Amino acid sequence: MPVHIRLDDVHVRFQVFGLHGRSLKKTALKLTTGGRIGTEPGGRVHIDALRGVTLDLGEGDRVGLIGHNGAGKSTLLRTMAGIYEPTSGRVQVQGRVSPMFDLMLGIDPDATGRENLRLRGLLLGLTPGEIEEYAAEIGDFSGLGEYLDLPVKAYSSGMLLRLMFAVATAISPEILLLDEWITAGDAAFMERAEKRVNALIDRASLMVIASHSRDLIERLCNKVAVLEHGRVVEFGPVTPALLDRALAA
Numbered sequence: 001m002p003v004h005i006r007l008d009d010v011h012v013r014f015q016v017f018g019l020h021g022r023s024l025k026k027t028a029l030k031l032t033t034g035g036r037i038g039t040e041p042g043g044r045v046h047i048d049a050l051r052g053v054t055l056d057l058g059e060g061d062r063v064g065l066i067g068h069n070g071a072g073k074s075t076l077l078r079t080m081a082g083i084y085e086p087t088s089g090r091v092q093v094q095g096r097v098s099p100m101f102d103l104m105l106g107i108d109p110d111a112t113g114r115e116n117l118r119l120r121g122l123l124l125g126l127t128p129g130e131i132e133e134y135a136a137e138i139g140d141f142s143g144l145g146e147y148l149d150l151p152v153k154a155y156s157s158g159m160l161l162r163l164m165f166a167v168a169t170a171i172s173p174e175i176l177l178l179d180e181w182i183t184a185g186d187a188a189f190m191e192r193a194e195k196r197v198n199a200l201i202d203r204a205s206l207m208v209i210a211s212h213s214r215d216l217i218e219r220l221c222n223k224v225a226v227l228e229h230g231r232v233v234e235f236g237p238v239t240p241a242l243l244d245r246a247l248a249a
């Protein structure tokens, strides 16, 4: 079955606890960023991050998500990845998905790098056999050497990111979801990291990337979805006119 992502009238609402609606409203109304802030009868505050998003993405689509800060790009990616459940509406995904964000999700600080690597592999849907196959390559790419057998709480944040990045990019996903560029540490590593992500993009059947960069979108994408306060206001092939409109806002 061909890969696809279909969203049908998807809404995602976040409840914000510990805030009083009335004091917030005055300033919130002036904001030009973010999703729509609302209050419920009891004074409870919520943010509508996605409001009725309908999208049909398929084989060969390389989609750039554009929008102001808080427009809902990351929320949309996380909803596509199954990390967030829609509050209402339907999400259908066909194909193996690899999100290149939330890399630290599910890390066990007391377990070694090698153990975490296996855990993450399982979360990504690999079999234990496949994980062993990839383990050597991952160890190699991350350049962690003997550190792989130490608990990750003894790692620097850059070392941890290297490891999780290496794991996340070890398998070839059919659907690749990217949230801007991953900054994984020193320049030499970044160069290798970018090469690895580019190779993944080439192999993926469907790719979605959230970005503020025109250059990146022109290089990597053939379609654009423009988000404004949680709604998709434009969707179509990448054209200079569309990018002018979307990035001028």
Ligand SMILES: Nc1ncnc2c1ncn2[C@@H]1O[C@H](COP(=O)(O)OP(=O)(O)OP(=O)(O)O)[C@@H](O)[C@H]1O
Binding pocket: 014, 015, 016, 033, 034, 035, 036, 047, 048, 049, 067, 068, 069, 070, 071, 072, 073, 074, 075, 076, 210
């Ligand atoms: N966990 C959360 N709890 C409450 N509100 C949230 C949460 N995550 C996101 N939001 C809100 O949802 C809206 C959309 O946020 P999102 O991170 O999806 O935007 P974005 O387009 O990716 O922004 P940016 O370009 O700044 O990264 C924002 O108003 C944000 O404040």
